[in-house]
Amino acid sequence: MNSSELTRDTFFDGRLVVTQTAGGYRFSIDAVLLAAGIRPKPGDSILDLGTGCGIISLILSFRYPEVHIHAVELQPELIELARGNVADNHMADRIDVVQADLRLLPGGRLREPFDWIVCNPPYHRSDTGRINPNNQRALARHEIAMDLAQLLACARRMLRTGGRLALIYPAERTADLLVQMRREGIEPKSLQGVHSQSGQEARLVIVHGIHGARPGLRMAAPLVVYRSTGDYTDAVKDLMQP
Helix, strand or coil: CHHHHHHEEEEECEEEEEEEECCCCCCHHHHHHHHCCCCCCCCCCEEEEEECCCCCHHHHHHCCCCEEECCCCCCHHHHHHHHHHHHCCCCCCCCCEECCCCCHEEEEEEEEEEEEECCCCEEECCCCCCCCHHHHHHHHHHHCCCHHHHHHHHHHHEEEEEEEEEEEHHHHHHHHHHHHHHHEEEEEEEEEEEEEEECCCCEEEEEEEEEEECCCCCEEEEEEECCCCCEEEEHHHHHHHC
C-alpha cells in the first residue's frame, strides 16, 4: 500500500498511533464510543469482529494490557493496516490479527469460546441506500459480506455461556437487533441511546448482551456527543481519555 494513500493519527496524548487509508474506509467516533464501554477482567479473551484498521482492539489493548484479543477482518488491505498498527504500537503479544470470514467461524486459530465479542458492524441493509463505489467503504457500511443474522449467529457460536456481546447500531434498527439477539440466545442486558445533540432523537444505540442470561434490560442514560457549538460534550471527552 502506497504511503501517500495513508494517514497517521494519534490518540491518548500521542501514546497510540493509528494508520488509516486516506480514501478508503476510515473509522469514526462510533468505534471509540463502543470501545469505551468494554470493561474486561484480566485474562479475558476478546473477539473483535470486523476490526478494520484495528482501532477497537488497539484501544482495548492500551487500556487493558492483561487481556488477549483476536481481531478478525475479511479485507486483505485492512488486514495489512491492522497488523501494521499492532506492530507500531508494540502490541503483537496481545493482539492476534486474523483474516477470516466470520460466517465460517469457528475455524483455523479461532475455535475457543470467548469472554467478549465486540463489533461495529455494517449499519445498512444491502438493498437500501447508495452503495459506495469504494469497496472498503461499501463492505464496512452495507451488509454485503454479512448481514445482522449472520453476525449474531457467529457471536452465539463464538461466545462462552455467560460471555458478553457489545455492539453499536443504528437506532432505527434497534428492534431488528434485539429480536435477533434473543433468537440466538444472547439476552440484551443494556441499551444506551447515542444522540448527536441534546434534544435530538437517538442516532445510534450501544447494546450489550449476555449469552444464556435471563431476561432483564437496563436503559442507560443517553449519551450526547456534541454541544451546540460543535465541540464534544464533557461525557464524550471523558470517554476519550486513556
